[in-house]
Amino acid sequence: MTDGTSRVSFGARLHGAVRARGNLCVGIDPHPALLEAWGLGVDAAGLREFSRRSLEAFGDLVPAIKPQVAFFEEHGSAGFAVLEEVLASIVEAGALSIADAKRGDIGSTMAGYSRAWLAEGSPLACDALTVSPYLGVGSLEAAFDTASANDRGVFVLARTSNPEAGGLQGATGPSGTVAQMVVDEVGRRNAASETGTPGSFGVVVGATVADPPRLDALSGPVLMPGVGEQGGTSEDVRRIAGPALPHTLVNVSRHVLRSGPDVGAMRAVVRELAETYRFAGPD
Numbered sequence: 042m043t044d045g046t047s048r049v050s051f052g053a054r055l056h057g058a059v060r061a062r063g064n065l066c067v068g069i070d071p072h073p074a075l076l077e078a079w080g081l082g083v084d085a086a087g088l089r090e091f092s093r094r095s096l097e098a099f100g101d102l103v104p105a106i107k108p109q110v111a112f113f114e115e116h117g118s119a120g121f122a123v124l125e126e127v128l129a130s131i132v133e134a135g136a137l138s139i140a141d142a143k144r145g146d147i148g149s150t151m152a153g154y155s156r157a158w159l160a161e162g163s164p165l166a167c168d169a170l171t172v173s174p175y176l177g178v179g180s181l182e183a184a185f186d187t188a189s190a191n192d193r194g195v196f197v198l199a200r201t202s203n204p205e206a207g208g209l210q211g212a213t214g215p216s217g218t219v220a221q222m223v224v225d226e227v228g229r230r231n232a233a234s235e236t237g238t239p240g241s242f243g244v245v246v247g248a249t250v251a252d253p254p255r256l257d258a259l260s261g262p263v264l265m266p267g268v269g270e271q272g273g274t275s276e277d278v279r280r281i282a283g284p285a286l287p288h289t290l291v292n293v294s295r296h297v298l299r300s301g302p303d304v305g306a307m308r309a310v311v312r313e314l315a316e317t318y319r320f321a322g323p324d
């Protein structure tokens with residue numbers, strides 16, 4: 042985030058955070074069933090307490106935290122108010138915030154989403170946003186531009202972890218699979234803004250995928266969900282990330298959150314995962 046005096050790109054900030062704290066990104070996914078399991082109400086107060094305990098457990102342990110916007114959005118304006126607080130608290134904990142909102146629309150509308158999530162001063166501003174390229178990677182130009190102008194980042198869905206994704210994202214065109222085309226287009230944008238550190242434009246590739254896209258020319262971060270509850274393993278992460286392993290953020294949500302509501306128990310699970318998913322030491 043810009044502070045008016047120094048400007049450091051999202052790619053460089055993430056690089057520093059990963060070297061300091063490792064490659065694990067934990068999700069804040071307040072599923073209704075988890076709220077109930079934690080003895081909390083399925084309401085805004087429940088979301089707030091769930092997020093508070095989560096941040097107490099792992100806010101200082103991991104480089105990035107990914108709130109799942111869907112579980113805040115389902116509570117309407119009260120849920121969004123909690124999400125705004127959570128995004129601010131992630132910054133206070135010294136972690137980077139990745140809002141998993143999977144936004145994507147025609148260019149003029151995408152500009153609105155970009156201002157909402159990536160512009161300085163917006164109540165929902167996050168360090169990075171997940172975006173969907175279904176309308177074409179070019180339709181996301183406003184997100185790339187707004188992210189760059191505000192030292193923020195985007196993660197473009199390339200090959201998602203869900204079992205239904207393969208037929209569409211694995212379909213082959215003249216330049217390879219759809220997923221590969223997305224990775225290559227994002228990589229070209231990182232190359233255009235070459236700075237010596239990883240670029241600020243990343244992709245999402247699931248840890249469950251048997252036929253992943255190549256990531257060697259991405260020059261940016263990879264967000265890799267699918268570990269734990271969805272069946273992905275640390276071997277899968279290494280196989281799929283390949284040369285992008287040092288710049289890969291491994292996301293785990295339910296596997297951690299199910300160990301709550303006890304903060305100490307969650308913290309122990311995160312500490313162990315953080316050891317497993319540490320691919321480079323500090324400078």
Ligand SMILES: O=c1ccn([C@@H]2O[C@H](COP(=O)(O)O)[C@@H](O)[C@H]2O)c(=O)[nH]1
Pocket residue numbers: 068070109141200201202203245246247266267268269270271292293294295296
């Ligand atoms: O391909 C994707 C893209 C995003 N997600 C999101 O990541 C978390 C995963 O949660 P778990 O509980 O660890 O399964 C969740 O917020 C998804 O919406 C993904 O799983 N796959």
